[in-house]
Amino acid sequence: MCQLLGMNCNVPTDICFSFEGFSARGGKTDDHCDGWGIAFFEDKGCRIFLDSQPSIKSPIAEFVKQYPIHSTHVIAHIRKATQGKVALENCHPFIRELWGRYWVFAHNGNLPYFQEKNINWENRGIFQPVGNTDSEKAFCLILNTFRNHFPDQQPPLKELYLVLDQITQEIAKFGVFNYLLSNGEHFFSHCSTKLCYIIRQAPFAAAHLIDEEITVDFNEVTTASDRVAIIATAPLTDNEHWTVIQPGELLVFAQGEPLKIS
Amino acid sequence: MCQLLGMNCNVPTDICFSFEGFSARGGKTDDHCDGWGIAFFEDKGCRIFLDSQPSIKSPIAEFVKQYPIHSTHVIAHIRKATQGKVALENCHPFIRELWGRYWVFAHNGNLPYFQEKNINWENRGIFQPVGNTDSEKAFCLILNTFRNHFPDQQPPLKELYLVLDQITQEIAKFGVFNYLLSNGEHFFSHCSTKLCYIIRQAPFAAAHLIDEEITVDFNEVTTASDRVAIIATAPLTDNEHWTVIQPGELLVFAQGEPLKIS
Numbered sequence: 001m002c003q004l005l006g007m008n009c010n011v012p013t014d015i016c017f018s019f020e021g022f023s024a025r026g027g028k029t030d031d032h033c034d035g036w037g038i039a040f041f042e043d044k045g046c047r048i049f050l051d052s053q054p055s056i057k058s059p060i061a062e063f064v065k066q067y068p069i070h071s072t073h074v075i076a077h078i079r080k081a082t083q084g085k086v087a088l089e090n091c092h093p094f095i096r097e098l099w100g101r102y103w104v105f106a107h108n109g110n111l112p113y114f115q116e117k118n119i120n121w122e123n124r125g126i127f128q129p130v131g132n133t134d135s136e137k138a139f140c141l142i143l144n145t146f147r148n149h150f151p152d153q154q155p156p157l158k159e160l161y162l163v164l165d166q167i168t169q170e171i172a173k174f175g176v177f178n179y180l181l182s183n184g185e186h187f188f189s190h191c192s193t194k195l196c197y198i199i200r201q202a203p204f205a206a207a208h209l210i211d212e213e214i215t216v217d218f219n220e221v222t223t224a225s226d227r228v229a230i231i232a233t234a235p236l237t238d239n240e241h242w243t244v245i246q247p248g249e250l251l252v253f254a255q256g257e258p259l260k261i262s
Numbered sequence: 263m264c265q266l267l268g269m270n271c272n273v274p275t276d277i278c279f280s281f282e283g284f285s286a287r288g289g290k291t292d293d294h295c296d297g298w299g300i301a302f303f304e305d306k307g308c309r310i311f312l313d314s315q316p317s318i319k320s321p322i323a324e325f326v327k328q329y330p331i332h333s334t335h336v337i338a339h340i341r342k343a344t345q346g347k348v349a350l351e352n353c354h355p356f357i358r359e360l361w362g363r364y365w366v367f368a369h370n371g372n373l374p375y376f377q378e379k380n381i382n383w384e385n386r387g388i389f390q391p392v393g394n395t396d397s398e399k400a401f402c403l404i405l406n407t408f409r410n411h412f413p414d415q416q417p418p419l420k421e422l423y424l425v426l427d428q429i430t431q432e433i434a435k436f437g438v439f440n441y442l443l444s445n446g447e448h449f450f451s452h453c454s455t456k457l458c459y460i461i462r463q464a465p466f467a468a469a470h471l472i473d474e475e476i477t478v479d480f481n482e483v484t485t486a487s488d489r490v491a492i493i494a495t496a497p498l499t500d501n502e503h504w505t506v507i508q509p510g511e512l513l514v515f516a517q518g519e520p521l522k523i524s
Contacts, residue, residue: 045350088307128362
């Protein structure tokens with residue numbers, strides 16, 4: 001298994017505080033030691049930092065903790081390998097381009113019964129996994145499914161959501177499939193077994209990490225209109241109320257809060 | 263215009279020395295200030311560092327200069343914008359997945375007359391640019407051409423080379439098209455106007471950077487069987503002999519030296 005961390009906000013925000021606690025779980029407070037990664041969207045551009053070293057020992061993770069990169073869509077992952085060796089090509093998040101946008105995906109879970117042949121894997125030649133994880137296979141299947149339904153361009157969110165929800169349910173039959181998926185415009189979070197979120201907005205308060213002795217008073221570092229959603233496998237703070245996402249729920253976050261798709 | 267730096271070696275090697283001199287050209291010894299990027303392959307995995315800040319001011323570039331990442335296939339770029347605004351999505355190298363491999367591309371030049379419609383841009387829907395540079399368009403056209411010729415899997419190198427050479431010549435009609443392209447297995451270098459390389463192998467000697475007061479004695483940091491090719495827009499050292507690649511030449515580097523394709 002692995003752990004996920006995501007952020008979606010209405011103004012570009014840095015994730016240093018949350019990433020500090022999260023990355024401690026890559027070998028210090030928990031044993032997700034088989035690599036890590038983090039993707040930051042800046043408009044349509046995307047930068048990803050990846051390392052197959054444990055996040056608590058990785059100089060790149062140390063750099064990311066120290067250097068505030070401001071983004072509205074962030075996806076991070078610490079890995080505990082189930083399928084696929086410990087290697088750079090098996091580190092999440094994975095990235096692909098579809099419809100002239102980068103898509104980024106990270107998975108927590110294990111899909112032991114997920115074989116390509118069990119699912120209607122049409123047009124399988126377009127997106128192919130580079131590494132050998134079940135996670136990257138699932139990501140490619142999602143994007144291939146998107147492309148089969150909408151060959152030319154990205155459809156409106158609702159249409160995209162319906163297709164994503166359907167393929168997600170199909171894949172989830174094969175095991176545990178918690179994931180975060182974003183193209184820098186939309187931010188999807190699927191809970192199969194375990195995922196939660198918190199919305200931080202005015203009036204802001206202080207938050208204290210579970211994994212490190214660190215407190216931040218968000219009142220001092222925000223403006224009244226800021227809104228930030230943090231999505232994580234397990235709560236990162238011990239003095240805030242985290243909302244549990246229900247198994248089977250596929251949420252879309254926008255502007256720092258869950259969106260109603262109707 | 264921009265500048266290119268590439269490295270291909272027979273054993274994973276760090277590029278800190280060359281990158282130190284190269285990145286100085288991003289605002290100190292030259293004016294390629296509109297962003298930079300560097301991609302390192304590690305087996306099939308790939309990590310890319312990108313920044314729209316000048317390389318001499320970028321904390322990420324500073325980190326890359328200090329932190330030795332060992333790789334056999336490296337592509338770096340410093341940008342002086344001709345087409346496309348200064349933004350993360352317009353920083354080279356660009357990345358895509360094809361045939362289950364990441365492909366990475368960086369371009370030096372300008373293709374003012376390059377319009378998609380002037381070239382037989384079949385099946386244009388597969389790879390699409392995310393940003394708005396001529397360079398990324400050209401990269402997508404190369405990959406779309408690859409895919410049209412070989413829909414299912416990567417062909418032997420010679421077949422791939424012939425297709426690449428042909429599409430490269432077509433694109434080069436539209437302007438200046440020096441580029442580096444790699445999938446972590448093959449390493450292609452095309453000279454349209456300006457590109458050179460040096461092979462470092464035993465007996466190793468000291469090398470002195472043009473852009474910084476730095477000398478490295480490679481004798482002290484290598485073993486007798488190491489071989490490293492450095493490819494660059496302009497020589498990086500002033501006490502070594504750099505070989506000029508001829509305009510129109512498409513070279514393939516492997517194991518730290520140019521390969522004969524016959």
